[in-house]
């Protein structure tokens with residue numbers, strides 16, 4: 001088995017890569033990285049100086065691949081399974097990548113801002129930044145509410161990279177900036193994602209760690 005995924009079971013960006021791996025039953029070795037352990041942190045930094053996961057290592061091709069979207073593109077290109085996660089049609093591929101970017105930049109990252117602010121000392125918090133992040137998330141919920149087809153996936157009938165992005169962003173998004181009543185399609189889409197075997201497996205593996213999440217207040 002040539003693939004190793006450096007990850008943590010609570011990490012939302014790692015969930016993206018895990019969903020893609022599980023979608024195709026791709027064989028890989030999981031390496032759980034505890035960033036609180038100096039040796040494990042140093043090992044991750046040696047692989048990827050930015051020090052964020054997921055990072056995919058491919059011993060067969062001699063490649064180290066950081067960044068969740070790029071990990072998924074890499075898997076789709078070099079270890080394709082029955083389910084291709086980037087459409088072959090160039091226009092659809094572009095739209096898939098665009099939705100992946102929108103979800104990462106305007107839901108997933110602002111959601112991280114909301115959560116990480118809770119870890120700051122009380123006198124170093126950033127209420128304005130958090131309010132801006134929440135507003136950004138809500139703008140994007142409204143955009144997605146208009147775009148998501150009833151009963152389908154982000155790109156329609158086919159499950160793609162954009163759904164791998166949406167699952168963790170919307171799961172943690174709804175937990176930290178609830179959809180409320182105004183987003184029935186988004187809420188139904190999240191339920192479909194949770195029922196998808198690849199994501200259900202990720203959630204089951206994360207469950208024992210949920211107590212470690214930073215609490216509000």
Ligand SMILES: N[C@@H](CCC(=O)N[C@@H](CS)C(=O)NCC(=O)O)C(=O)O
Nearest residue numbers: 011012013051052053054067068069
């Ligand atoms: N753009 C990156 C974001 C990765 C990221 O932010 N990962 C978080 C976990 S969800 C992380 O490694 N945090 C550790 C830290 O910042 O020390 C990607 O798409 O992979």
